[in-house]
Amino acid sequence: MGKANLETNQEAILMIGAYTRGVLFVHSAPRALCPHIEWAAAEVLGSRVHLDWTEQPAARGMMRAETSWVGPAGTGASLASALRGWANLRYEVTEEASVGTDGGRWSHTPDLGIFHAQTDVHGNVVVPEDRIRAALVYAADPDRMRRELDLALGQAWDDELEPFRYAGAGAPVRWLHRVG
Template identity: 50%
Template sequence: MSTRGIIWIHSSPAALRSHVEWALAGVLGVPAHLEWSPQPVERGSYRAELEFDHHPGTAAAIASAFRKWGRLRFEVTEEPSNGHDGQRYSFTPALGIFHAGMGVHGDLLVSETDLQQAMAHGLDGLEERLAALLGTPWDEELEAFRHAGDGSTVRWLHQVG
């Protein structure tokens, strides 16, 4: 069984680019040579995108491998597949990691338990708690980095074996 996904590295210091490629190769099981381009939003940083076709859970493994460096800004999504919800991971140095399940139409899935916890503290601050469940702070921080890549090409990396 396989699923498709996409990796957006919105900003990486030059020194981390080879480490990012090694981490991807470790997760995907094939060499990963990204096409890096300068990230105009953050001087001295670079951006890259890569689509993948691999087994469910790949997005989690990639996000786990990337987050340890702390200086990357990235997003990884994985489409739903038979028996598996889709996944979305976002990371910024200031906010850390965000994770949410994703439905077949790209909507984020918020659990009943998470909603109950958000509502348990009353109306005061509810809007901020709901925004955090939806990843709004991550979207706001990453938006400028996303637009810097408009018009860039994306390459596919398929599972081997």
């Protein structure tokens, strides 16, 4: 399929309204896990997935890859769930907001597990009102209030993943489509 056809198909899929797009960032994975990640992503997306794996400079012996996807709303959650719990795997999945659906970001590290945040149309993390109220309970203890807000924003995941994100800056991104 030529590039023009691919772009036309992306636009057609997104015009349906129930579809969205996002990116799967595999920040670090053992080499032996790479084909399993592709198989898991293919199962979710409903089509063959081949990622362009490169060495991860931030973690010796680890690989990194990223790819964009187009699919029904909820595909980001399905991708994150398919990869959850695998040893020595660091990844993020983003899903853009679409008509009637909030966006999301899922971050996973071996030490912290998985974190999910709702995102707005610009990709900003949206903290629900009840989480803010829960943090304000600790207004008399600014350090505790800060810890609560950091937890709501996923700061620990950002801190752990940032060296891996930086090491992957400038990597190419390819678009994949979920079939069905």
